[in-house]
Every structure is written in C-alpha cells, then in structure tokens.
C-alpha cells in the first residue's frame with residue numbers, strides 16, 4: 752500500500768498511526784496538499800491528502816473512509832473502532848469532535864497563511880480557534896490521569912484522533928499544557944508508543 756500525504760497533516764498521520772497499530776506494511780509519499788497540489792490531484796481529484804493506494808491499484812480518499820477500509824481488513828472485532836453499539840457510538844463521537852477540531856484549526860491556519868494581511872479577519876480566526884479549543888476541552892474533561900486511554904480501557908480511534916488534534920492545536924498556539932492538562936498527559940503517554948513516535952513529522 753502507498754500512503755500519500757505528509758504526517759504534518761493530522762488526517763494523514765491518523766491513517767499512518769492506524770496502519771502501524773494494525774501492523775500493515777506501507778510506503779509513504781510525503782506530498783503536501785498545497786505545495787504538491789498537481790501530484791496530489793493525480794491521486795485525489797479534490798487535491799487533498801491523505802489518499803491510500805491499495806495493492807490492487809484502487810485509491811481511497813478521506814481519512815475516515817480509509818480507516819473504515821483498514822478496520823474491515825483488520826476484522827471489525829479487532830478494529831480500533833468497536834463494531835457496534837454504545838462503544839462504537841462513543842468512539843465515533845470523540846473521533847468526530849476531534850476531526851472537527853482539526854477542520855476548524857486548519858481553517859484558522861489557512862486564513863492566516865493564505866490570505867493577504869489586509870483581508871484577514873481576526874474575529875473569524877479567533878472563532879475557529881475557540882471552536883477547536885472547546886472540542887479539545889470536552890475531550891480533556893473525559894480523560895482520566897490514571898488511565899492511558901480515553902475509552903474502553905484500550906487504545907481506540909478516539910485516542911488517535913485526540914492525539915493528532917492536540918498536536919495540531921499546540922502547533923497553532925493553543926496552550927494545551929495549561930488549558931487541557933489531562934488531554935496533554937494522554938498525548939504524552941501515547942507518544943511513548945511506537946506507532947505515535949515513529950510517525951512524528
């Protein structure tokens with residue numbers, strides 16, 4: 752399999768971590784959604800990373816759809832997202848919040864990095880950051896300093912999405928050490944694990 756995208760992207764890194772947790776061999780083509788737009792479009796017409804090229808040549812796009820396929824391949828009963836019921840709903844809810852936090856944080860970053868200074872609208876930037884911070888604070892409130900994982904007493908997709916969202920937020924200046932200390936402790940612990948450490952950009 753070929754993973755297309757840089758691990759600086761939380762969506763790409765989420766897939767890379769999942770592949771490593773599942774022990775699925777893959778190569779990576781470290782393309783950026785912006786700097787390598789033309790080449791990215793040959794894999795995903797939308798021009799976004801990640802894309803995953805399967806061994807049969809089929810290309811999957813969007814981290815959620817890619818991970819759904821990896822879960823199916825792994826076996827739903829051994830996947831990082833439980834296959835049914837309240838456990839599945841709980842993990843998907845955290846994952847949705849954390850992916851949404853990434854969307855909002857990146858909208859803020861895009862407005863800062865891609866708009867000329869005179870066109871930048873600070874209230875919009877602040878609102879995006881506040882939405883991302885609110886979602887992160889909700890997950891911080893769920894975390895328990897005595898537990899290495901958020902839910903179910905084991906690593907799930909909730910932890911992986913929280914990890915990549917916290918990393919992105921910190922990079923954009925959200926002080927997670929003081930504002931979300933339990934979430935920060937969780938991500939520090941996860942960083943000790945190989946799939947997280949080895950995918951650090």
Ligand SMILES: N[C@@H](CCC(=O)N[C@@H](CS)C(=O)NCC(=O)O)C(=O)O
Pocket residue numbers: 759760761762783784785798799800801812813814815857
């Ligand atoms: N919902 C998508 C989001 C993917 C996404 O927004 N990727 C960013 C990189 S972090 C990108 O390629 N941005 C370029 C663009 O939107 O033009 C997913 O989960 O894969």
